[in-house]
Amino acid sequence: MNDGNSRIVWHGRPWQMRAVTERLPNGQTMERAFIDHPGAVVLVPVQQTAVGFNVLMLRQYRAALGETILELPAGTRGWDEKWLTCAQRELREETGFRAASLIYLGEIWPSPGVSNEQMRLYMAAGLEPDPLPADADEEISVQPMPLPELLEMARNGRIHDAKSIIGLWWAAEYFSNQ
Amino acid sequence: MNDGNSRIVWHGRPWQMRAVTERLPNGQTMERAFIDHPGAVVLVPVQQTAVGFNVLMLRQYRAALGETILELPAGTRGWDEKWLTCAQRELREETGFRAASLIYLGEIWPSPGVSNEQMRLYMAAGLEPDPLPADADEEISVQPMPLPELLEMARNGRIHDAKSIIGLWWAAEYFSNQ
Numbered sequence: 439m440n441d442g443n444s445r446i447v448w449h450g451r452p453w454q455m456r457a458v459t460e461r462l463p464n465g466q467t468m469e470r471a472f473i474d475h476p477g478a479v480v481l482v483p484v485q486q487t488a489v490g491f492n493v494l495m496l497r498q499y500r501a502a503l504g505e506t507i508l509e510l511p512a513g514t515r516g517w518d519e520k521w522l523t524c525a526q527r528e529l530r531e532e533t534g535f536r537a538a539s540l541i542y543l544g545e546i547w548p549s550p551g552v553s554n555e556q557m558r559l560y561m562a563a564g565l566e567p568d569p570l571p572a573d574a575d576e577e578i579s580v581q582p583m584p585l586p587e588l589l590e591m592a593r594n595g596r597i598h599d600a601k602s603i604i605g606l607w608w609a610a611e612y613f614s615n616q
Numbered sequence: 617m618n619d620g621n622s623r624i625v626w627h628g629r630p631w632q633m634r635a636v637t638e639r640l641p642n643g644q645t646m647e648r649a650f651i652d653h654p655g656a657v658v659l660v661p662v663q664q665t666a667v668g669f670n671v672l673m674l675r676q677y678r679a680a681l682g683e684t685i686l687e688l689p690a691g692t693r694g695w696d697e698k699w700l701t702c703a704q705r706e707l708r709e710e711t712g713f714r715a716a717s718l719i720y721l722g723e724i725w726p727s728p729g730v731s732n733e734q735m736r737l738y739m740a741a742g743l744e745p746d747p748l749p750a751d752a753d754e755e756i757s758v759q760p761m762p763l764p765e766l767l768e769m770a771r772n773g774r775i776h777d778a779k780s781i782i783g784l785w786w787a788a789e790y791f792s793n794q
Contacts, residue, residue, distance in 0.1 A: 500728045543773070616627075
């Protein structure tokens with residue numbers, strides 16, 4: 439995306455949008471827009487209970503959708519920030535806990551047609567209270583829920599957030615392989 | 617997103633980007649950008665074989681990533697297009713088949729922090745050749761692969777495209793409940 443025909447159309451704190459003029463095989467030209475994104479982390483914070491594991495889910499207001507949704511903690515990486523540093527920071531900001539261990543589950547592209555965003559998913563275990571101030575623009579509350587119930591919600595379409603569906607599935611697979 | 621403080625910063629054929637100036641609880645203002653998106657369909661086209669089901673996957677060049685990825689057929693809806701009309705059109709454009717039945721699997725938000733895009737997922741069955749011309753800006757090839765192999769790739773992180781991971785999981789669940 440660094441050819442000579444591109445221009446930045448919006449530049450924000452975390453990411454920017456670039457418009458690129460392309461010549462198509464049929465000879466026409468067309469402008470397309472892409473998001474240049476530093477990547478993000480997705481966290482599956484787990485706490486052992488008497489009967490299994492709870493996951494710390496968030497209820498977060500999403501201005502793009504105009505509604506409050508159920509999702510896993512997640513956040514955008516700084517351009518030069520290390521992935522594990524980002525994971526620990528976002529966990530502390532959004533849940534108030536730090537993790538003794540961050541277990542890599544895999545990576546996903548949420549919107550490869552529009553953005554180069556890569557999300558790295560981690561299970562966060564061994565949680566200890568160690569909060570950081572939340573971002574001023576975020577409205578979130580933490581809601582612990584049993585993993586089996588969440589897995590069923592992800593499987594049958596009652597959770598709509600893509601990263602959360604995948605994070606819950608992969609976390610459940612991790613435990614089933616232990 | 618239709619308050620008085622927003623402006624369109626880019627307007628494309630399928631979607632547009634809007635920047636919104638928000639006043640934060642701490643009194644500061646901040647500009648954030650969102651994609652206004654008409655939604656998209658994701659298709660899981662299945663063909664019965666002697667031993668089970670194949671899924672018609674795509675290998676598609678994604679300019680945002682700068683690479684060719686493995687993913688399910690999918691496409692953006694026209695602003696006034698009916699969802700099932702969109703599903704049949706995208707299936708014919710991208711795979712060359714029409715479906716006798718489109719089975720709704722569920723819906724997801726791929727990027728609720730940035731976009732209001734909603735994706736509706738359908739299994740496409742009863743496939744008959746009935747191609748439409750592909751979009752001039754798309755470079756795709758169709759690759760049939762066995763559903764059990766794809767499910768395993770989605771489960772263990774060898775497929776990175778979020779919509780495809782979820783579509784394959786939900787399709788496999790559909791068959792396991794039959």
